[in-house]
Amino acid sequence: MAKRRSNGEGSIFQRQDGLWVGRVSLGYDLINHRRITKTLYGKTKAEVRRKVTEATRNLDQGLTIQSRSQTVGQFLNSWLKEVAKPRIRPSTYRSYEQIIRNHLEPGLGSLKLDKLTPQHIQTFLNAKAESGLSVDHLRRVLRAALNQAVKWDLIIRNPAIAVSVPKSEKFEYLHLDPDQARTFLGFASKTRYKALFTVAMAVGLRLGEALGLRWNDIDFEKGVLHVRNQLQRIDGKLTLVPPKTARAKRQIPLPDFSIEALRLHRFEQDETKLANSDVWSEMGFVFASTVGTPADPRNIRKVLKGILRDADLPNLRFHDLRHTCATLLLAQGTDPRTMMETLGHSQITLTLNTYSHVIPALQREAADKMEAMFGTTQNR
Incomplete structure (x- = not known):
């Protein structure tokens, strides 16, 4: 018959075969959703008591069975789904998911969670930085x-x-x-999305912002465009979502050539709507498919690749049209504050840091202007 344990000894008892047994509760396993209990054995009650005390001390220090058994990769995926997902935007969730899947899990995922050290992380980040990757976001997620x-x-x-x-x-x-920009727009004019590429080049829209435009976002009379939504793929479906920041939700004056491109595009869309009236879904999108649904970003990227190939231009991403717009604006003397408002940057430092490659040329231009103004006078 098992002996009853004394008060203050925890779950310690003696089996009929004389062996002493102790049990310690180590919390809850978030991965397998079960309570964790460790069973300890000893020939004497004192031996088991020492083991129970040690296990309890480890528990107080955070060294639980759960932390010792799960890997960094297991924990990161558990955190992503149980903690991060309910609190962040779908686009941010996808970004975190990609960071964990493509970087953190391959680099650190096999390590035991409680064995992860600053040195492990530092070595991992150093290697990523040497490959040219910006590691600040990786560290913030981790x-x-x-x-x-x-x-x-x-x-x-x-x-x-x-x-x-x-x-x-x-x-x-x-x-x-x-x-090159003029050449690009010339070749883009041969596609059904010529207005999309024209507007993107003119005011630096992100692809999601451009595809999220509806006709009531365009004020032809005032010549302005309102960025109110962006098109994103969420769980495999194209969905309209609000801009990520307050500054991204903005009003942008349009140059005349882009307004004319939009007028022509609307006329051509009306013709397509009439020809496909039996299958057309009126959703009000400026850049729609041939049946009125939102244009798929993947199709736009394919069209872009074709334009670049035919025009014998560098292999750019759609986002590089935004960089082209910003670079051309800076080169023409547009002040950074105006650029920040046009591009929808959250901070002016982001604008300056992103396009710092243009600054030396602007400084040279400023020096030349000062020379033109005072150089001849001073040399008399």
């Missing part, structure tokens, strides 16, 4: 996840806090020069 691990008592402290972010190689944005 640090946020590990903060939750601390709150859940899975680890004692967050090892990502002690890590320095290595400086990445400066990413050079691709853009077209003025002659």
Whole structure:
């Protein structure tokens, strides 16, 4: 018959065969959704009591069975679905998911969560930085996840806090020069999305912003465009969502050539609507498919690749048209504050840092202007 345990000894008892047994509750397994209990054995009651005390001490220090058994990869995926997903935008969730799947899990995922050290993280980030990747976002996602691990008592402290972010190689944005931009628009005019590429080049719209435009967002009388929504793919479906920041929701004056391109596009869309009246879905999109539904971003990228190939231009992304717009505006003397408002940047420092490659040329131009103004006078 098993002996009853004394008060204050936890779950310790002696089996009929004389072996002493102790059980310690180590919390709840968030992965398998079950309570974790560790069973300890010893020849004497004192031996088991020592083991129970040690296990309890480890529990107080955050060294639970759960933290020892799960890997960093398992924890990151659990955190992403249970904590991050309900609190962040779908687009941000997809970004986090890609960061975990493509970077954090391959680099750190096989390590045990409670064995992850600042040195592991530093080595990982250094390697990523050497490959040219900007690592600040990787560290921020990892640090946020590990903060939750601390709150859940899975680890004692967050090892990502002690890590320095290595400086990445400066990413050079691709853009077209003025002659290339004119060539691009000439070849784009041969496609059914010529107005899309014209507007993107003229005011630097993101692809999602351009495809999210509806006709009531265009004020032809005042010559302005309102960015009120963006088109995103969420769970496989194209969906309209509001801009990510307050500054991204903006009003942009349009140059005349882009207004004329939009007028012609609306006329051509009306013809398509009439020809396809039996299948047309009136949704009001400026850049719609041949049946009125939102244009698929993948199709736009295919058209872009064809234009670049036919025009013998560098292989750009759609986003590089935005960089082209910004670079051309800066080169023509547009002040950074106006550029920030046009592009919908949240901070002016983002505008300046992103397009710093144009600044030296502007400084040279400013010096030449000062020379033209005072040089001849001073040399008399």
